[in-house]
Each structure stands twice: as structure tokens, then as C-alpha cells.
Amino acid sequence: MSDQNLNESAELSAASAADEALLTEVTAAVRKAGALLRERFSPEAGLGDLDEIVTEIYANDAAVLGVLQAPLLAALPGSGWVEDELAGGALPPGEWWIVDPAEGNINHIHGMSEWAVTATLVRDNVPVLTVVHLPLTDDTYTALAGRGAYLNGERLRPSEKTALNAALVGTGQAKPGETEETFRRIGASVTAMLINALVVRVSVPATLQLIHVAAGRMDAFWQFSDVRSGLLSGALLVMESGGTVTDTQGNPWNLESRDFLATAPALHAEAVAVLSPIV
Template identity: 40%
Template sequence: MTNDNVLTLMVQAAEKAGLALLASYDPASRPPGRAAMYELGTQLEATSTTIVREALDGAVPGVDWWDEDERGRVVPPGRWWVVDGAEGAVNHVHGLPEWGVTITLVTDGQPERTVVRRPIGDLTWTAARGQGARLNGELLRVSAKTDLSAAAVTASQAGNDRGVYERFASAFVEMASRALLVRNTIPTVFPLLGLTSGQYDVFWQYEPDLPGTAAGSLLAGEAGAIVTDLAGSAWDVNAADILVAAPGLHASALEVLR
């Protein structure tokens, strides 16, 4: 199977799963509490992921399925499908539009191909290493900014660790004192999609959400961004943190976040 055919299959799988998510989407949805949110989100994830697996299982020889619940956070060497069947499920169940499906083929720690499908707006982002990043077929480029004081900075900090929250809060203060603005939003992939098209300029996250950063980092990198960890080293899917920035801003953002 050619590389183009692999990406086409990924797009088809994401579109089919996205339709299933769209069928249950209600802009008026307002779950009454955390238990209801969790139940709805779990159902969405299970339905969508099953569709993706049925579409891609065995389609590319030698590719296995990564599942954090089964395998833990570390992605072993080899080739893996890294999927979020309902990226932004919390948005979906609250009637917000930023949700979708992410499918990334990871090889030895590096994203190789990715598709992000957002049914609302009929939007499909695709990237293959060395071949650029596209939105509905149109090539994307990151920001040309070089001055951090003009930068729109974004993050997507979630998790359940008070220490991470405190670290993020401190970094937020430092970055807000240097940049034009700083936003923290979820899910992870959508700030990175904005960076890929130049709407945002810098993104960082501690304890990265893997499906979102695997997809978003490849898209942004293929659109010209610099992708590292917060030590300035080349990023891979097992890194403890991530910084993605337009090339003219990466060094100054890294200085602040260090």
C-alpha cells in the first residue's frame, strides 16, 4: 500500500467516525453533573474508536494499536496507531463545536501521518512527514512573527496533579508578562491547529496529551513550526513536555518557559 493510500484510508476512517459523533451532537446539551459528562463522553469515545479500528485494523502491516489504559503512557518502539475517537468530548457533551477525531500513525516515537476531522464546519486537517500540512487540501503556514510581545500564545493544560497546576500557573504569569495574550483551552489539538494556520504563534503543555500533541505537532511542524521539549531537545511522543512555536518566536518562548 502506498503512503498516499494510507492517508486516504485514515481520512475515510476519521470522516466515518466523525459522522457517528455528529449524529449524537446536540448544541443544546447541558449535562447536569460530572457523572453524566463522563458517561456521555465514554459512549462517544467507544463508538467512534470502534469505527476507526474496524476501518484501519490490518490495513497497514506491522501497525499495532496504542491504548494508554492497556499499555500505560509510554509508547514503545515500532509502529502504532494513536487515536482519540472523541477529541474534545467535554465540548461535545456541552454543545460546543470544537470536537472531532484524531488519527496518527507513529513510528519509533515520531508522528508520521495524521488526520484531524472536525465535523462542525466540514474541516479535515492532514499531514505526512516531509509533505506539508493541509486543511481541506490547502497548504498551511505558521506565523511569520518574530516579536514575543506581539504573540498570541496558547496552552492546553489539563491533568490531575497539583504540582503541574502550580508549575503551569507560574509559567502562565511569566508568559503573560511577555506576550500579547495567553490562552488555556481544551482539547489539546485545536490550539495546535490554530498555530498551524498562523492564528496562534506559540503553544506549550506539561505532561502532553498524546493523541492531541501527536497529531498537532506533526501538522504544525509540517507548516513550518519548531517542535521541541522544554529543554530545547527534539520532541518525541514520550517527552515530558512540549513547546511548538513559529520559528521566529521559539527561542524567546523557550527562554521564558525554561
């Protein structure tokens, strides 16, 4: 092996070790934030009008960010922070934290169990590290690019189903106030999948469905959205588990994609055939 190859190998090993150490720090920070969010949870909803709902959502976000933002930025000096968790599209070059302090916030404030804390590192617009923590079950999903996806340290694998007519699939809206055109596409896609798949789930948030795709419990998930914070964690987990992630036309997915599709490998072509006509 040449000196140049030896140097490149050493650099890759050092970068790999740094990312492993970073994942450990991020996991600890996200779990601490999750403990705080769990303290704020009550199965007694008791909410009234929209103003109360919005107030509670912002209060959860602020509380969690108060214990999560500083540790993540300190763990990776020079990294950036994306302030708007509902934003989409490409980011400037460099390393960016995409965080949802209460993924499924609407469920949390209504006393339901499907919520989590997520943190994903994006490097030059590619997700390279993610942690998803579910405080109520104490489950932690992690992934590093090229290293696989894990639940509490156990390797994740996608479903081995080969036919869409046996598949459990899901979708949902990305945020309140989507356009009427997006709602039309969601409705048309649900109808199409009800005809072609076994069972269709329509729920929020996206991450709580995508972890099931990564773990082989669900077989496909799609969404007509480019909201980064709802897709990046799950996208990396699905890809690293061995699943397939594209847009609904079957093209490679990235932060500029208009929509999103994650499937078990053998179901991808069928899912694209069902969803691609819905434009």
C-alpha cells in the same frame, strides 16, 4: 547512479506511495467517524453530575471507535492499537495507531464546538501520518512526514511574527486529575506569558490550538504533559507546516519528553526563555 542507490530510491518511492495511499484511507475513515460524532452532538448540554459526564464521554468514545478502529487496523496489517488515550511515554518498536475518537470530548458533551476526531500513525516512536477532522466545519487537516501539512488540500504555513509581545499564545491542562505540581507550573507559565506575550488562551483540547499554530493563526502553544493523543497530531502538523516543536527547555521533543512547546520559528527562542525557568 549505482544499482544500490537505484534500489534504495525505488524502495523510498514505493514506501512514499504506500503512505500516500494509506493517508487517503485514514482520511476517509476519520471523516466517517466524524460524521457519527456530529450526529451525537447537541448544543443543548443538560448534563448534571460527574457520573453523567463520565457516562457521556465513554459513550462517545465507544461509538466512534466502533466505526474507526477496524478500518485503521485493516488499512495497515500488523499495526498496533494504543488503548489508553490518556497514556504517555514511549511505545514498543513498530507501527502504532494513536487515536482520539473525540478530541475535546468535554466540549462536545457540553454543547460547545471545539472538538474533533484524530488519528496518528507512529512508526518506531516517530509520528509519520495524521488526520484531524472537525465535523462541524467539515475541515480536515492532514500531514505526512516530509510532505508538508494541509487543510482541505491547501498547504499550511506557520506565523511569520518575530516578537513575542505581538503573539497570541495558548496552553491548557491535558486531562482531569493532573498533579498539584502540574497545576502550579501551568499557573506560573500563564502568568509569565501574560507578562511577555500579547494574549494568552487557556483552553482544551490541545489539538484545537495546535492546528491554529500550524495554520499561522496562533503563534505558540505549550503544555506540561506527555499525553500522546493530545499532542501527536498537532506536533506533526506544526512540524510539517514549518513550525518548531521542542520541549519547554528547547530540547528536541519526543514521546518521552516531560513537556511540549510548538511555536512559529522566529518566536521559539523567546518562548523558551520565558518557559524554561518554570520547572
